[in-house]
Amino acid sequence: MSTIMEHYLRRTPNSRRLYDRSCAVVPGGIHHSYRYYRPYPVYMSSGSGGRISDVDGHEYIDLWSAHYSAILGHRPPFLMEAMTRVFENGTHFGIPSENEVLFAELLADVLPGVETLKFGVSGTEATMFAVRLARGFTKRRTVLKVAGGWHGPSSDLAVAVYPPYDKPESAGILPEMTAHTRLIPFNDIEGTRRVIEEVGEDLAGVIVEPVMGAGFVVADPEYLTHLRKYTADRGAVLIFDEIICGFRLAFGGAREYFNVIPDLSTYGKIAGGGFHLGVVAGRADIMALSGFSAPGTKSDRVLTGGGTYSCNPLSMTAGRLMVEFLRDHKDEVYPHLDVLGQRARAGLSRTLEEGGLPAQVLGVGSLVAPILLRTKAAAPIRSAIEATALGDPEATQLLHMALLNEGVYTLGLKAAWSSAHTTDDVDAVTAAISRAVEAVAEELASLRPA
Numbered sequence: 001m002s003t004i005m006e007h008y009l010r011r012t013p014n015s016r017r018l019y020d021r022s023c024a025v026v027p028g029g030i031h032h033s034y035r036y037y038r039p040y041p042v043y044m045s046s047g048s049g050g051r052i053s054d055v056d057g058h059e060y061i062d063l064w065s066a067h068y069s070a071i072l073g074h075r076p077p078f079l080m081e082a083m084t085r086v087f088e089n090g091t092h093f094g095i096p097s098e099n100e101v102l103f104a105e106l107l108a109d110v111l112p113g114v115e116t117l118k119f120g121v122s123g124t125e126a127t128m129f130a131v132r133l134a135r136g137f138t139k140r141r142t143v144l145k146v147a148g149g150w151h152g153p154s155s156d157l158a159v160a161v162y163p164p165y166d167k168p169e170s171a172g173i174l175p176e177m178t179a180h181t182r183l184i185p186f187n188d189i190e191g192t193r194r195v196i197e198e199v200g201e202d203l204a205g206v207i208v209e210p211v212m213g214a215g216f217v218v219a220d221p222e223y224l225t226h227l228r229k230y231t232a233d234r235g236a237v238l239i240f241d242e243i244i245c246g247f248r249l250a251f252g253g254a255r256e257y258f259n260v261i262p263d264l265s266t267y268g269k270i271a272g273g274g275f276h277l278g279v280v281a282g283r284a285d286i287m288a289l290s291g292f293s294a295p296g297t298k299s300d301r302v303l304t305g306g307g308t309y310s311c312n313p314l315s316m317t318a319g320r321l322m323v324e325f326l327r328d329h330k331d332e333v334y335p336h337l338d339v340l341g342q343r344a345r346a347g348l349s350r351t352l353e354e355g356g357l358p359a360q361v362l363g364v365g366s367l368v369a370p371i372l373l374r375t376k377a378a379a380p381i382r383s384a385i386e387a388t389a390l391g392d393p394e395a396t397q398l399l400h401m402a403l404l405n406e407g408v409y410t411l412g413l414k415a416a417w418s419s420a421h422t423t424d425d426v427d428a429v430t431a432a433i434s435r436a437v438e439a440v441a442e443e444l445a446s447l448r449p450a
Contacts, residue, residue: 002443004398005039007405014055015043034411038397042404047074049420052409060407061425061432063415068244068367069269071333072325073420079273082321083314092312099316106320107271107281110327112252113261117281118290119316120306123243123268124152126278127207129290129304130264131156134205134237136302137286141180142199144206148186148214148384151207151241156181163388186212186383187219189226196230205237205263206230210245210254214384216362216369216414224260231263237286238262243269247323248337248416249365251330257365270326273318276309333419337366340417340426344368347430355437357395362387366417372396398443402436 009016019040023029030036043055050073052062062074072079100119108114120126131143131154143156147165151157155177158169165183168175182199184206185191196203206227210219231238239262242253246267249257255265264282271277281287288294289302309315326333345361348370352359358373360381371387372395381387400413408429417426 002398004402004405004439004443008401009039011058011405012040012042012054012056016040018043018055037400037411042409049073049075050418050422050425058407060404060409061421061429063368063408063410063417063429065416065418066274067269068248068416069272070274071248071270071337071366071416071418072322073418076325076420078325079318079321083318086313086317089313091314092309094308096311097313097316099313099320100311103316103320103323106323107267107279110252110323111265111281112255113283114255114265114281115284116287117279118287118304118306119311120278120280120304121276121310121315122152122278122307123241123266124154124278125306126243126266126268126280127151127157127239127241128154129302130239130266130280131205131207132304133264133280133286133289133302134207134239136289138204138236140202140204140236142182142202143180143204144182144184144192144195144199146186146208146212146384147183148212148388149207149209149241150213151209157207159183165385185385186217187223188383189223192223192227193230196234201234203231203234203236205239207239207241209241210258211249211364211367212384213244215371215381215387215412216364216367217381217383217387218362218364219258220382221258221260224258228260228262237264240265242267244367246271247326248367250334251326271319271323272315273320273322275312275315275318277315277319278306280304334365336419337417340421340423341366341368343423343426344415344417344429347426348433351430351434352437355434356441357399357437358392363415368415368417370413372399372413394447395440395444398440399433399436402439403432405439406432406436408432408436 019029035041044052045055046053051059053059107117147160150161155173158173159178159181160183161169184195228238240254242265245254247253247270255261267279268277290304294301345368349361358376359370361370363369372392373390374392377390
């Protein structure tokens with residue numbers, strides 16, 4: 001057993017007990033697959049600002065930031081005080097309220113190019129409805145997505161998410177469910193153009209993450225500009241999956257940052273203010289198909305439904321207050337996040353190189369992702385496929401566990417810095433990585449003798 005693993009097991013006995021209990025009643029022990037790692041995950045008990053604490057009493061600098069959603073850190077005071085008052089009036093009625101009107105008006109006002117929108121409960125719902133709207137609006141079948149792109153587990157989009165990309169993504173998804181979902185190569189203008197020409201008149205739309213959740217690979221602005229032109233020329237719908245990017249790259253999200261306006265965007269995470277939310281938003285003529293007054297019969301309209309807990313007072317109020325805060329403080333929040341991200345990328349690059357671990361550090365703004373490599377790569381990584389092909393999963397797993405031992409919480413080595421973090425936190429993480437890299441290098445030397 002590795003020294004890093006032994007240290008982890010000694011630190012986390014209460015997490016291990018909780019995991020063992022969970023395995024007795026939950027298949028695999030964990031409800032959300034991405035939260036699992038071997039031998040078992042740390043179980044958390046509380047969080048405040050940029051830190052979280054586990055059930056064994058250890059504190060961590062939190063780089064996971066609640067699936068990248070906690071842009072202000074955990075428990076921002078203004079939000080906690082306001083939500084206490086909301087709780088007093090009831091958590092959910094399943095009936096329209098003023099809260100949803102106020103929030104919808106706010107989003108339509110601040111998001112570039114957004115005319116109308118609909119709320120749901122999750123990002124998965126939002127992307128599923130966006131694809132359905134694209135097909136309903138164009139009356140075509142084929143939707144294109146990027147290999148390695150993650151848009152939630154809806155059957156239409158559960159294609160080529162994890163390697164090997166040429167195998168079915170899951171049991172239970174029938175081939176005909178994904179027969180009209182095709183792949184395009186990220187940041188490859190010519191390769192994408194060829195696929196679009198092959199699809200021809202059946203192209204309903206393209207869905208893309210402007211910053212891929214897989215390794216925070218950033219889209220070239222020219223790539224997004226070409227996607228905008230290709231889809232517009234063919235009357236197809238361009239969809240930005242902004243579940244991660246929305247309100248993080250800039251206040252106006254990817255639309256503002258890249259200065260490209262898609263037909264539809266999907267939002268969640270930050271926009272929920274710590275509560276569950278999904279949003280599909282964009283052109284009024286496309287969104288109108290989901291309205292009750294859309295012409296024709298039910299087969300001419302697009303079925304959407306946000307679930308029992310959609311538009312509950314908690315998510316509507318928390319989301320509105322979060323967006324209002326970011327609007328009113330954007331000149332403070334976003335420059336600070338950029339400084340943290342830039343400092344972290346520079347520090348990680350230097351530390352990994354000094355420690356002898358080949359790597360490229362990707363990301364943009366407050367998003368940071370070191371990709372550990374089997375050998376040093378000369379060319380920058382430009383897609384999830386390249387990151388997978390060049391990556392060193394064994395070293396990545398060791399470094400992840402070594403960082404947990406150092407009091408740094410991350411999943412997949414990715415970091416989403418919050419405004420609650422400081423440059424001192426960045427420096428502390430860089431120092432922790434330096435120590436962790438030393439431990440990883442020692443173990444790799446024993447596992448991979450020259």
